[in-house]
Amino acid sequence: MAVIGGGVVGCAVLREFVLGGLTAVLLESSPDLLSGASKANSALLHTGFDAVPGSLEARLVADGHARYRAIHQRLNLPLLETGAIVVAWTEAEQNALPEIMAKALANGVADARPLGPAEIRQREPFLAADLLGGVLVPGEAVIDAWSAPLAYALQALANGGAIWRNARVCGGRREHGVWTLTTAAGPARARVVVNCAGNQGDIVEAIVRPSPFEIRPRKGQFVVLDKTAHDLARSILLPVPSEGTKGVVIARTAYGNLLVGPTAEEQQDREMATVEPALLQFLLDRGVRMIPALAREPVTATYAGLRPATQFKDYQIEALPAERWISVAGIRSTGLTGALGIAAHLAALHAEHFGPLSAIADPLWTPVPNLAEARPRLWQQPARDEIICQCEMVTRAEIEAALQGPLPAGDLGGLKRRTRCMMGRCQGFYCTRRVMEIAAPRLPGLVEMLA
Structure with missing residues (x-):
């Protein structure tokens, strides 16, 4: 499976299908995940109390709400x-x-x-x-709008999924039941494609058909x-x-x-x-x-x-069995809550149209570092490292850890979303250079900026 779009919905969908036993890849156009619609929202976990009764959004938000509550402790996510x-x-x-x-x-x-x-x-x-x-x-x-999708992506990676960044999808063709998507990072082949491209959703949808929804x-x-x-x-x-x-x-x-x-x-x-x-x-x-x-x-x-x-009030989710394609669009402000519910709904669509999943028996769980103020943080530990960002109390160790591992920050925005650095009262006035000096060996382009 290929999932197009590395926002919160794309990350949740990747996790769902990897844990469901599929070989899956996430294709993101930017250097880091959460660089589109998912980078800026109100970070609320909704019950769906005010959704249109009977709508798909109402059902999937309620399901996503319950699923987040069921797994947040295992992924070390705040609530x-x-x-x-x-x-x-x-x-x-x-x-x-x-x-x-x-x-x-x-x-x-x-x-x-x-x-x-x-x-x-x-x-x-x-x-x-x-x-x-x-x-x-x-x-x-x-909740924390950034730790949650990053945790979904990390769990997918730990259980065999793949993530391609700088991989904007610009076309595709299907031959003998297999899609070959043209991306900036090279061709990606998949038997099923899921369009979670957010604000580019109708443009991506044009690969398979004239888009019935307009972003x-x-x-x-x-x-x-x-x-x-x-x-x-x-x-x-x-x-x-x-x-x-x-x-x-x-x-x-x-x-x-x-x-x-x-x-x-x-x-x-x-x-x-x-x-x-x-x-x-x-x-x-x-x-x-x-x-x-x-x-x-x-x-x-x-x-x-x-x-x-989109021009519609409800989520626009549809499986195209003949084309082996699933469309996911119109996911507005409730997407952070609804993501896990949307992913489960897509798993059901896959089972109906493309075959049942075979869940991993004992999946690995990947707790993420805590960024929430109401819980203990690294700077409060007795043997903590040097504090680089004084406003948000971010240590050097946290910044270095965010630049390593299976899903390192791909740009300064991604580093912010993983650590809170440069996000406090001074908005990076005092710490930006130090952060850039630490990050320069791993983020291309920062060396020139520092010169």
Whole structure:
């Protein structure tokens, strides 16, 4: 099998099929994984309480949620049990709460329940006083958006999978039941191809057929507040969603910050996600409206990501038996949660159309280093190495380890995602050169930059 696209869904799919006994390769166009849509999101583990009941997304998000909870400890992945509160601020939003409750129950989220203003303020004392009510969803949680897919990829590698980077797929042909994909790293041959190409999904789909879906990148901008703001929100604070967006969320991050965002803006560019001062200010204003104390908190970082939306609201997943191809598209903001559920769904499609899998009897498990602030980290150990990034307390040993092993960082972005270096208050102002000096022997191009 060949899996096209090294985002969170591609990594989960590779893992699923390798553990299912197939010889599988992941083809990623960039020097490192998670370089597209998966590099920038809100890092929340969703229950699917607000998905369209009966939709494929609702089912696969719920399944992915359960599967993450089942394996996260074996892969050493964080799970911050914050819960979420949908907060109503206007009479119209308050009138929509019963519908939100009904949708949650229809989606099997049986522990969701209404909250009155007094109970919300008891849980969230820093919220503005004029809130009118809300819905509590206990199962919503915060995770690390980068460690999870990297752990999936590493487990796939440990059990016999392969990953080709710098391997953009630019064509393919099928002869005698075998695909030969043309990639920048050479030809890749496979009996089955899975298209998980994210924002390039309809372009890749054109290899096999005129794409029935059109990728319409939807940009989401975020503001990251300093660690001093972390305790101003204990739960994930959700707005009452509108027709076009789930709205602006306030949530803790696994790294000890507080996040406000995202926006929802359709654009044509599939790769460049810019941040815009006016919209960032809008996010801050919305955050301050909900938690007035945020007005005194400094901003650590801003970022933007592109979600691979289509003209359809639901996931676009389809097996093409005659072509020996599986399409996976329209995986928007719920992809981080849904990835493991999507992978299991694809395994079922494979069994139906291409033959059953034969699971590895005793797979190897590959725990990843902990990056979450709420759990012990390497810098806290008595014999720890030199600290290179003072803002995020990243040691030299962590940076060196991220540049080695079966899936070393392929660029500085990948190094950030594996260690948290250059992501703190100074945004790399003080540590970038030291990081580059350590990384230069293993990352081409950095030597020239340092000269």
